[in-house]
Structures are given as structure tokens and as C-alpha cells.
Amino acid sequence: MEFRPIERTHDAFQQPVTAEQIRAMCSRAFGSRVEVISAVELGNGMYNNTYRVDIGGNGPVILRVAPEPARQYRIERELMRNEHSSVPFLAPIAPMIPRTLAADFTREIIGRDYLFQTMLDGIPGPEGIGNYPRPQWTSFFRQMGEIAASIHAVRGEHFGPVTGPWFDTWSEALIAHFTDLAADLDDSGLDATDVREVAAAAHKYAAVLDEVTEPRLLHGDLWTVNVMMDPDAAEPTINGVFDNDRTSWGDPESDWVIFMAGKKPGTERDAFWESYGPRPSTASAAQRSLFYLAKHIGALRLERHRLGNAEAVPESYEQMRDVLDQLR
Structure with a gap:
């Protein structure tokens, strides 16, 4: 062997x-x-x-x-x-x-x-998309929007990870996540004060969070690194999706793919919204988006620490401070 x-x-x-x-x-x-x-x-x-x-x-x-x-x-x-x-x-x-x-x-x-x-056919997304001229990348992100929309259309019966623990309300699921995240940061020797402040704010804004009443399926990790592409296609073509282990039930706006698609407006990523559809523009949606941003910042802090990328950890505290200032 x-x-x-x-x-x-x-x-x-x-x-x-x-x-x-x-x-x-x-x-x-x-x-x-x-x-x-x-x-x-x-x-x-x-x-x-x-x-x-x-x-x-x-x-x-x-x-x-x-x-x-x-x-x-x-x-x-x-x-x-x-x-x-x-x-x-x-x-x-x-x-x-x-x-x-x-x-x-x-x-x-x-x-x-x-x-x-x-074993999925094709080549990894980061490698595959680089084989095409940049103007063609819009096709890739349009397909990403289609895939995300089809996942988010699946309805669930409760909030939380697919295997649990489950919650009756969206605010309970988010508060539980921030509570666990703070404990993980404690165990890692990192300051979790700001994450606990976010959890307290989630209690305060529970009514806004609980305007989300229908759990939808979230992939949790959908983006370029977790797709495969057809190496022989005339334009960027996604033919595989893998690492589907972070699935949960919640608000589609909180999904990683939404965060990443909206990260660089004015670029090829805008094609994502052509197939996915427009984002909600209410004041309540804007408030909820702050909690979702805090969720991603906190998870990235923990991952960077695990990977030994200590230099990138302090940035997360600055980012979380900005989120808390807006929540206040």
C-alpha cells in the first residue's frame, strides 16, 4: 500500500x-x-x-x-x-x-x-475559476446564487443545527450559538467579553430576531473553496459541492454564502444576486444582519486561533467593536 x-x-x-x-x-x-x-x-x-x-x-x-x-x-x-x-x-x-x-x-x-x-469529478473552485478571464466569472457567481437559493428554499421545523440542539425560536438558537462560542473562546485562552455582549444584545432584540419564524436550510460553508468545477466547460461551471457538514436551520440571511456574496459589491460577485434574488431592505433586517456579522467574525476568530494565525486574531476584536457600537 x-x-x-x-x-x-x-x-x-x-x-x-x-x-x-x-x-x-x-x-x-x-x-x-x-x-x-x-x-x-x-x-x-x-x-x-x-x-x-x-x-x-x-x-x-x-x-x-x-x-x-x-x-x-x-x-x-x-x-x-x-x-x-x-x-x-x-x-x-x-x-x-x-x-x-x-x-x-x-x-x-x-x-x-x-x-x-x-469522489467528485472536476477541479477545485479556486483553481478552476482562475482558468477563465475575469469577465466570465459572473457565470460562476450566478450559479452560486442558484445553488444557494435552492438550498434556502428547503423548509424545516425548528432552528439550530440539523442534528440539534433544536430551538423553537430563532433568537434562542442565536443566543445558544453565541454562548457556546464564548465558552470555546474561554477554553482557547481568548477574551470572549465582546461575544457575551452580543449574546446579551440578542436577548434585548429577541423580538426583532424572532420576526424570522420559518426555519430554512443553511449550508453554512458554501463558497468557492467547497465547490468543484468542470475543467472542460467553455465558461465557469460548478459541477460539485462538498464539505456540507455545517448545515443548520435558520434565517438564510445569516448563511456564510450570503456574507461572502455581499463582501465585495461592484465586482463579479454581484451576479450572485441576479439568480438568488434581492436581499430584504427593512430596518429589522438591517438589525439582524449585525448579529449575523458578529456570528461570522466570532467563528473566524476561533478558526484563526486554531490554525495558529495569531496575527489575524486582533482584527476580529476591532470588527466586533464596530458591530457592538452599531447595536448600542
Whole structure:
């Protein structure tokens, strides 16, 4: 078996598995007679460990291994299980997402969740879009708007992550998120005072937040890094969506894809709104958007800390201060 892991330090968040463990996982998923020819770790993800595994006649498959439970933040609790449960709700984009071939959440082999998926065709979005002249990028973002709209059209029965915990109101779900985020920051040795202030403001503005009464499906991580593109298409064409583990039920305006699409107005990203539709322009929507911005700033702060990007962490405090000034 050819085994090519990514070399990491002992204290890195992502910890690799061994060749023997990969053989054991393949044997459990595909039978004791499976022949594991190679396992190559892919480096484009920052949470799960991802491997391209060649199992002979069955072709290459993707193996994703979740972090150890003790390494998982509260706001990222059991994301792999969340993705597994979200697949039926992602039916509108079913042809684009990988199929699950096997999943093992017993933690008997390595003490971590893992699953095998089909390997999507194409090339990663950041690589693919660079192969086209910039004026053609509008096609890419228009497709992104179509995909986001089809996901957001799916209705739910409660607010919160797909696997829970669930909440009856949108304000309760957001307050719970900010409470968990503050605890995660505490555990990481970072100041969480501003996040607690946002949680207190969410209590104060609960009536505004609870104008959102119908939970919609949110992808949570949809953007260029999590799509595949057709390398032979005449114009930028998205043909795959992966890393669907941050799905939840909530206000579409709070989704990551909305935040990213609106980040650089006056650029090719504006094509997103042509297919997605206009954003709400009420005063209440503007107030809610401040909480959504705080949600993204806080999550990015935690992720930058986890990745060892200490120089970028202070910026998040300045950004959160601006949000709190507007909420006050």
C-alpha cells in the first residue's frame, strides 16, 4: 500500500491516521477482501483529515476522518454526523454532492468518526475559476446564487443545527450559538467579553430576531473553496459541492454564502444576486444582519486561533467593536 500522509507537528489540530488504521477502516466499510492500493492525504481542508483512497477495481474514493471528540469546539460539535443527517435535506442539489458509501460513528477503530464518499469529478473552485478571464466569472457567481437559493428554499421545523440542539425560536438558537462560542473562546485562552455582549444584545432584540419564524436550510460553508468545477466547460461551471457538514436551520440571511456574496459589491460577485434574488431592505433586517456579522467574525476568530494565525486574531476584536457600537 502506498501511503502519503501530510507531515504535521504533534500539536497541530489535524492529526493523521496510520496506514494500518486506513486498512482497518476500508476492511470494515468494504469487506475483508478489499485491496487498498494507495491512500493520499489531501491538504485543502482545515477541519477533517481527507484522503483519496484507491481500493482497486472499485476506483478511488474519499475517506474523511473527523477530529477526536475532545478537539472539537462546541460550535463545531460532531459536524460529520451533522452532514450525514443533512443529506436528505440537500436533495435539491443531490446530483452535485458526493454519495456516502459507508459511515462509522462507533469510534471503535480509531476513536474518531469517519466516512467514505464518492469522489467528485472536476477541479477545485479556486483553481478552476482562475482558468477563465475575469469577465466570465459572473457565470460562476450566478450559479452560486442558484445553488444557494435552492438550498434556502428547503423548509424545516425548528432552528439550530440539523442534528440539534433544536430551538423553537430563532433568537434562542442565536443566543445558544453565541454562548457556546464564548465558552470555546474561554477554553482557547481568548477574551470572549465582546461575544457575551452580543449574546446579551440578542436577548434585548429577541423580538426583532424572532420576526424570522420559518426555519430554512443553511449550508453554512458554501463558497468557492467547497465547490468543484468542470475543467472542460467553455465558461465557469460548478459541477460539485462538498464539505456540507455545517448545515443548520435558520434565517438564510445569516448563511456564510450570503456574507461572502455581499463582501465585495461592484465586482463579479454581484451576479450572485441576479439568480438568488434581492436581499430584504427593512430596518429589522438591517438589525439582524449585525448579529449575523458578529456570528461570522466570532467563528473566524476561533478558526484563526486554531490554525495558529495569531496575527489575524486582533482584527476580529476591532470588527466586533464596530458591530457592538452599531447595536448600542
